[in-house]
Amino acid sequence: MSVLVEVVNLKKYFPIRGGFRLLKGRLRYVPAVDGVSFKINEGERVSLIGESGSGKTTLGRLLLRLIEPTSGKIFFEGEEITSLKGEDLKEFRRKTQIVFQDPYSAFDPRQTVRKVLEEPLIIHNLYNREERLEIIAKLLKSVGLTPPELYLSKYTVELSGGQRQRVAIARALILNPRFLVLDEPVSLLDATTRVQILGLINEIKDKFNLTYFFITHDIALARYVSDRMLIMYRGKIMETGPTERILEKPFHPYTEVLMSAIPVPDPEMKLSLPAKVGSADIAMVSIQGCVFYPRCQYAIEQCKIKEPPLEEVEDGRLVACWRIK
């Protein structure tokens, strides 16, 4: 298996402008992504789990160079993407695509479904008119919008959330990309629609030879769409490893908290949180040691002073925690 995407010590800091400027101890920037390194192999389904504010959306956008990193390197197919220009950049954009969270704001409301899907082909100068129509029709069938003729002349505002998301997936697939970032693609859909779209996402992976990066706050969903998980908290990776193994036995205290906080559709299994959990909205003070220290029920003195490195503790499993050692 070859490495498709590699990220090395990636950082993205957003400066805080205007308004409530700096008091002692507060940061001048928000470290949305704060030194993240990992690899994604070809054909893998990797999920990124994080609550809001963890930096997961920022990381997704960095991978596609939708925003520029503050520092660090991103490699796609072995090439560093931050220095790509012109035709090379265009080629990169063709090979990497994204499906966004909100199907209600993902489209130009004045474009028909046909126009939505045709535009990328036109921009990349691919095929003639008849060929394009054929490809679009075939793709609409692949995403479950049949018969295609029914949908081509519709405007996206005429479609339901689930149907729109299918169009969004079709749009992401139309250029035959290799790498697909999915940023919370089902969180705004109804429960039963969610299941349909997740099924579709899994179905098309092998059909279109894709590698996935699935961003979500919902570990339960990640279980169904990924083989490997990255757990993110305040801009850093806390734990990574094969999905089932992490779920069976989480190593990092934060992963443990996440698992205990997830409600399960079973009245016998009630939630119980460790007492120290508090809330994620602690004032943005600069933290020297582990970012999870203030909320960690197992914290020891060392955690306050020194940041634990992300290290392999078991085959394929990496954790950033002093306690694990």
Place this chain on the structure above:
Amino acid sequence: MAAKIEILGLKTYYYAGPHVIKAVDGVNLAINAGECLGIAGESGCGKSTLALSVLKLVMPPGRIVDGKILFNGETDIVSLPSDELRKIRWCKIAMIFQGALNALNPVYTIERQIVEAITTHMECSKGEARKRAAELIELVGLSRSNLRNYPHELSGGMKQRALIAMALSCNPEVLIADEPTTALDVVTQAQILILLKSLQRQRNLTLIVISHDLSILAQICDTIAVMYAGRIVEKADIRNIFYKPAHPYTYALINAFPSVKGPKKPLIALSGEPPNMINLPEGCRFHPRCPKVLDICSKKEPELVEVSRGHYVACHLYK
């Protein structure tokens, strides 16, 4: 003893030009004092309209066209004049609305908003009201310093707690929470659910929780009513709903929430889309999507029948 709230034959329709959307179309529901009832369903099923109807808060072009809503067995909310209704709203029945994170007034402090809620509905001096506000804010797990905050200074979870404090400010007997944890993080969500449950026990509240997320309802409810296209399709105590779901839609809804613990069960997708409320299907409204559909389903609408004690289903599979 009479039910705390009894909804009889409720119909709430929206009139949009030539179309009529039968958002709530003949709902019968009884909620007992101290009970926590969950109303489950996907978008468009009518659950929010049902909640708004209980406090007669449905705005035009929607209105209650038929039915009764009995409070404490005697007062019919539907036929109450507005001055009488005022005595019930907030004081007896309070509500946390959907999308509540945007419901706080951005230019007033939290204290001012809670005090306003109290003095509007109760005979209370401002000093007394401020004292109550301080008690309430601590009750919901915030600190007194938060009283001086403006909404934008609080996180989503904190705003939700402030809203719960506001809803409890006049000591209501009933609390309706419409999607109380949407847009909140998993950990915050868990904390809010635990808070709601403990408040319910402490104050012997009657709680009605509306959610599309059955996992959330599994945490705090005693009974669940499942809605589809304006009607109740199943109602039972929580164990029966999850362990012995009768209606095929309930079954599909339970299986739409994958479990993170235990063995990985396959997700079975329900075909089709939620119904078009203007053009409802003939017969059972669920039949076009039902994996167990029978001939009669497309012709006749099933009635709600009791299949075992306290367990009601509207489905031709059961008689």
